[in-house]
Amino acid sequence: MTIRLAAPLQMDSVVDGFGVRTVIWTQGCSHNCPFCQNPQTHNFEGGCDFSVDEIKEEIKNLKNQDGITLSGGDPLYQIEPIVEISKYAKSLGLNVWCYTGFLYEDILKMGEKNPKYLELLQYLDVLVDGLFVNELKDLNLLFRGSSNQRLIDVPKTLRFKKVMLIPESDGIMEKFTEKKEVTFI
Numbered sequence: 001m002t003i004r005l006a007a008p009l010q011m012d013s014v015v016d017g018f019g020v021r022t023v024i025w026t027q028g029c030s031h032n033c034p035f036c037q038n039p040q041t042h043n044f045e046g047g048c049d050f051s052v053d054e055i056k057e058e059i060k061n062l063k064n065q066d067g068i069t070l071s072g073g074d075p076l077y078q079i080e081p082i083v084e085i086s087k088y089a090k091s092l093g094l095n096v097w098c099y100t101g102f103l104y105e106d107i108l109k110m111g112e113k114n115p116k117y118l119e120l121l122q123y124l125d126v127l128v129d130g131l132f133v134n135e136l137k138d139l140n141l142l143f144r145g146s147s148n149q150r151l152i153d154v155p156k157t158l159r160f161k162k163v164m165l166i167p168e169s170d171g172i173m174e175k176f177t178e179k180k181e182v183t184f185i
Ligand code: SF4
Pocket: 029, 030, 031, 032, 033, 036, 037, 038, 039, 041, 072, 073, 074, 100, 101, 130, 131, 132
């Protein structure tokens, strides 16, 4: 199995979720949000194919990373390899964040036709959902570009069967940095 990526894995990011993270930049997105920050990732023919087995090997050898972040592009256009990679990262004890232009509710609907979308949710810690809306751009937001986008606590959302957001209270970053993990409940 292969996955089309815009770039090799990027380690040591501190802006794509809590802690120190490795970002997987997927290639391909047809949402066409005006003023998207990564237009070079839109073309589904761009980027390069990478072996999922090799990506998993790289993930296994990561040092000093709190988790992986799936970004792009939109990772959900490549659901099979994304599920495989997420499941593997989770099995190693890494937490998994995913950015997508789709809404959580869209993913549930897509899961009615392809259960892989629902399987993905089992491996996600945080889903950052929604299109980038330039009119709602706010540089003060935590880990997202526009205020319509949501930081969704996926395990809690699945448990309560309704969208549960990560609280953006003062000190949430400090809490994570001290403990290296956060319990959102
Ligand atoms: S979903 Fe993300 S990558 Fe796709 S156009 Fe919107 S901002 Fe850009």
